[in-house]
Amino acid sequence: xxxxxxxxxxxxxxxxxxxxxxxxxxxxxxxxxxxxxxxxxxxxxxxxxxxxxxxxxxxxxxxxxxxxxxxxxxxxxxxxxxxxxxxxxxxxxxxxxxxxxxxxxxxxxxxxxxxxxxxxxxxxxxxxxxxxxxxxxx
Amino acid sequence: xxxxxxxxxxxxxxxxxxxxxxxxxxxxxxxxxxxxxxxxxxxxxxxxxxxxxxxxxxxxxxxxxxxxxxxxxxxxxxxxxxxxxxxxxxxxxxxxxxxxxxxxxxxxxxxxxxxxxxxxxxxxxxxxxxxxxxxxxxxxxxxxxxxxxxxxxxxxxxxxxxxxxxxxxxxxxxxxxxxxxxxxxxxxxxxxxxxxxxxxxxxxxxxxxxxxxxxxxxxxxxxxxxxxxxxxxxxxxxxxxxxxxxxxxxxxxxxxxxxxxxxxxxxxxxxxxxxxxxxxxxxxxxxxxxxxxxxxxxxxxxxxxxxxxxxxxxxxxxxxxxxxxxxxxxxxxxxxxxxxxxxxxxxxxxxxxxx
Numbered sequence: 001x002x003x004x005x006x007x008x009x010x011x012x013x014x015x016x017x018x019x020x021x022x023x024x025x026x027x028x029x030x031x032x033x034x035x036x037x038x039x040x041x042x043x044x045x046x047x048x049x050x051x052x053x054x055x056x057x058x059x060x061x062x063x064x065x066x067x068x069x070x071x072x073x074x075x076x077x078x079x080x081x082x083x084x085x086x087x088x089x090x091x092x093x094x095x096x097x098x099x100x101x102x103x104x105x106x107x108x109x110x111x112x113x114x115x116x117x118x119x120x121x122x123x124x125x126x127x128x129x130x131x132x133x134x135x136x137x138x
Numbered sequence: 139x140x141x142x143x144x145x146x147x148x149x150x151x152x153x154x155x156x157x158x159x160x161x162x163x164x165x166x167x168x169x170x171x172x173x174x175x176x177x178x179x180x181x182x183x184x185x186x187x188x189x190x191x192x193x194x195x196x197x198x199x200x201x202x203x204x205x206x207x208x209x210x211x212x213x214x215x216x217x218x219x220x221x222x223x224x225x226x227x228x229x230x231x232x233x234x235x236x237x238x239x240x241x242x243x244x245x246x247x248x249x250x251x252x253x254x255x256x257x258x259x260x261x262x263x264x265x266x267x268x269x270x271x272x273x274x275x276x277x278x279x280x281x282x283x284x285x286x287x288x289x290x291x292x293x294x295x296x297x298x299x300x301x302x303x304x305x306x307x308x309x310x311x312x313x314x315x316x317x318x319x320x321x322x323x324x325x326x327x328x329x330x331x332x333x334x335x336x337x338x339x340x341x342x343x344x345x346x347x348x349x350x351x352x353x354x355x356x357x358x359x360x361x362x363x364x365x366x367x368x369x370x371x372x373x374x375x376x377x378x379x380x381x382x383x384x385x386x387x388x389x390x391x392x393x394x395x396x397x398x399x400x401x402x403x404x405x406x407x408x409x410x411x412x413x414x415x416x417x418x419x420x421x422x423x424x425x426x427x428x429x430x431x432x433x434x435x436x437x438x439x440x441x442x443x444x445x446x447x448x449x450x451x452x453x454x455x456x457x458x459x460x461x462x463x464x465x466x467x468x469x470x471x472x473x474x475x476x477x478x479x480x481x482x483x484x485x486x487x488x489x490x491x492x493x
Contacts, residue, residue: 007184008247008272033248038272043255050261054254057268059176087173 008038009133011062014051015044016079019069024096028064031122037129048075052082055091061133064125065112067097072107080111092133096120160191167294168196172264175294179269182286185442193286200292204410205285205431207317208302209339214323215349217256218393220300224257224266225396226403227298233265235296237284239303242272249273253302267296282438285316285431311342316431319344319409321402322386324363326356340367343386345405351392364388447482456481 013029015022022044029039040058042050055063063083065076072095080093095107096116104115113132116125154162163181166174181189210216217238224234238253251270260266271284288299301317322343340346346367348360367386387405391398448457460477463469 007180008242008249008274029250033243033250034246036243036246036248038242038249038251040251040254040270042258043252046258047261050258053261054258054268056173057176058251058254058270059173059180 008036009062009129010038010040010058010060011064011129012040012042012051012055012058012060013064013066014042014046014054015066016046016048016051016075017067017069017071018045019067020044021068022066024068025066028066028096028122028125032126032129035122035126037126048078048082051079052086052088055083055088056086060091062092062094062129065093065095065097067095067099070098072097072099073103076107076112077110084111090134092129094125094128096125156187157191160188161195163188164192164195167192167290168199170295172267175267175290176269178290179287182290183271183274183283185283189286193289196293197289200289203288203292203297203299204319204406205288205292205317206298206300206406207320208300208323209304209311209320210323210349211325212304214325215393216302216304216323217253219323219347219349219391219399219402220253220302220393221257221259222391222393222396222399223300223403223406224260226399228260228263228266232298233267233296234298234300235267235269235288235291236300236302237269237271237287237291239271239273239284239301241304242274244275247274267291282435282442285435311339312434316427316434318413318427319406321406322346323349324359326350326353326359340386343367344409345402346386346388347391347398347402348388349391349393351390351397352395356390360388360390444479444482448478453481 011032013025013032015025026041029041032039040054040060042054051063051065054060063079065079067075076095083089083091083093093112094114094116095112099107099115099117107115114128160181163174163178167178178189178192181192208216208220220236220238224236227234236253236257238251240249240251240253242249249272251272254268254270257266257268260268269287271287274283284301284303288301291299320342322339322345324340324346326348340363346363348356348363350356367388389398389402389405391402393399447453457478460469460474464471464474
């Protein structure tokens, strides 16, 4: 019987923007499930508003954004900003996908705490989230 | 986004003690803060002291909402249909909340909660609140958490609440069964008439929605269901005190095209209205559902409290020893349960709000 007092970490996996490649996001969602996370999957073509609303209503600990379209410099800061505007400062925001190294410092400054590039293993992501997401005791 | 949250700062309640935090969250959630509501639901889900304090405030304010359980096999189109029902209800300005339950892995405790995918178009609407919930393998059953969450949403101004579950296991059927109205969603490819008269899901239905009406064969599936579900269910023949199967309405709908959705919402509303004004057959059935809901909640909390007491502190070692004895077949489980009950009976030290 699982201990009812232990809270799994809640992660929102979303794909903002217009690219239609969600295999990576789905593999990650599945992988994090197997690592014991509760993963809310919102699917493709999410607007920043959709991501922020889902994070708010679901009271997630982590927002993980998958983006391959090249629009990351526009969309990711807008999502981070939207989360802050809703008072969700304590939510960890991470991203993955095709993001050039040169863009990473600007994204980090905008509030994206970690960018996972191609080749990242699910274990690495899970370990990072466990170490960095807010912890809430029962 | 327009809501009371726009000026909110980082969670100021985190440092408060459980009582103050529960009171604060309840107050803010009632005042329209969606963030406070979301945080409160997290507490309810984890069954914390904070949730207990908040429930003492909110539960008496709830009870007016129409709680609709939505269940059916995976892929029957539940989420898409619920999205259609939300749109229909919003057209008349009614706030709507959804609690979407997906299973937790019994091995890792992880879960994929994917029902939101079909409901993301309501992101800009503060009067639509969607919350996913993992089943988490609770002792007292899933019904306790989801029904408690519904009570919170009810008290915070949502008059129509859908609880969506995958209808594949007993606990999911139970959740649907404790709702005021149980909607079973069925795809046309459901098999022959014999499937419809098997015991289980369809028995708890108040309304059966045959979804995907745009597909060939949907008409016939609905006709078959109607014939099989109503046959032999006689209202005037006395059945004494024996529990009696329900006599569900069968409606043909399409979550994708929206066909039949207004009629479905109207049918749901009629059931709620009939119960509220105490006329017609719905009334008695409604009371039964509410009593069942009360039982599910209290029984769930009792079971959990009992287990907590047996596994915590001074009793933990004795409980472990008793369980080992049962595992080794040195002790039978009935005697073990009896002993544990007696052991747990002493002292009611941590019952909050006692006296």
